[in-house]
Amino acid sequence: MDERDQLRNFIAAVYPLPLMDMEAFLSIWEPFQAKRKTLLSREGEKERHLYFVIEGIQRVFYTGDDERDATIVFTYPPSFSGVADSFLTQTSSRFSCETLTPSSFLKTDFNQLDGLMKVHHEIERMIRILTNHAFSGVLHRIVETQCFTAEEKFRSLFARSPHLLNLVPHKYIASYLGVDATNFSKMLAKIRI
Amino acid sequence: MKYMTEQLLEGLHNQAEKQISNAITDWQQLPYEMLIASPGPGRWSAIQCLEHLNSYGRYYLPQIKKAIQANQDKSPSQFFKSGWLGNYFYSLMNLPNDGKPARKMQSPKNHQPAPFPDPSVVMHEFISQLETLGMLIMQAKNVDLNQVKVPISIATFIKLKLGDVFLFYTAHISRHMAQAERALGTWREQEYPMLKNMVKTA
Secondary structure (H helix, E strand, O other): OOHHHHHHHHHHHHOOOOHHHHHHHHOOOEEEEEOOOOEEEOOOOEOOEEEEEEEOOEEEEEEOOOOOEEEEEEEOOOEEEOOHHHHHHOOEOOOEEEEOOOEEEEEEEHHHHHHHHHHOHHHHHHHHHHHHHHHHHHHHHHHHHHHOOHHHHHHHHHHHOOOHHHHOOHHHHHHHHOOOHHHHHHHHHHHHO | OEEEHHHHHHHHHHHHHHHHHHHHHOHHHOOHHHHHOOOOOOOOOHHHHHHHHHHHHHHHHHHHHHHHHHOOOOOOOOEEEOOHHHHHHHHHHOOOOOOOOOOOOOOOHHHOOOOOOOHHHHHHHHHHHHHHHHHHHHHHHHOOOOOOEEEOOOOOOOEEEHHHHHHHHHHHHHHHHHHHHHHHHHHHHHHHHHHHHHHHHO
């Protein structure tokens, strides 16, 4: 399937854009490839790009004072990637985004999308609906972080994204769950039995 | 040996990519019993092979990083020509096509792994080092592989060209990853189908 068709199908499932608006929306994306461990956006810089993931796994992460990092979210097809809040508000990012496997994307920038949203009400509405879903996801994640035990978090991630286990280094999953590598290995062994 | 720089780095990156992909999709998933099992008296377990590689990574990766950072002014050259000593080390490490080393080599004492290293710690470090290696190979596109020099671990007063260091360092990884795979071999036949089923039903 053509890369733009993948984006078209993804959008159509969220909010059925009228044909003209859909064509305008699809016209602002360019293919983009990145090798493993490529930094897509850096903490402290403004996120200029929005990515639609065609292939591969990425993560958005926060780096603490002691160089330990916390994985905030994994992205993989079909979904958007990049530092969403910095992109939407065009303020400097508190987070970084990197590829965890070789990845391919469609990529656009803020000015193009913003320009379209000013002219196409339907596109702005579609972006708002996408943002609503993301917001709901964030609240759900807060509940998980506050109320779930490490093992419950692990089971929840495993149910949602079982493929991550086989495709990314486990240290990133451990940093998403907030456990160290050794405890993560123990949980993994337990879940497999 | 004379190489086209771009092709050399692309080839090295592909090799590192294969190595890390194998470590993540396969070895990282294996139960510890398999990783720590010795294939025979006096022979290293898979995890010991990886720990041996880690001990070299702890030396070489920071050295390579430092050398690249200190030489950003030396712009890339179209060709890389290996030095005689670099080429010699590479030929020592490089495996024949059948993947079995032509001769056994004794490892220096300070690179001999402990009998039972912690598998989760070793695997974590091994994969992190391979990630770093891939990034360094990409960064090396900005410097001259002929002019950037890295001191070698057995005699730090000897410095080799960065291109040679990448060549023998990645060949050394392949050598011991093949050894680790042989150590796992017999276990895979007995245990692996059962393990796969367990993962599927989880």
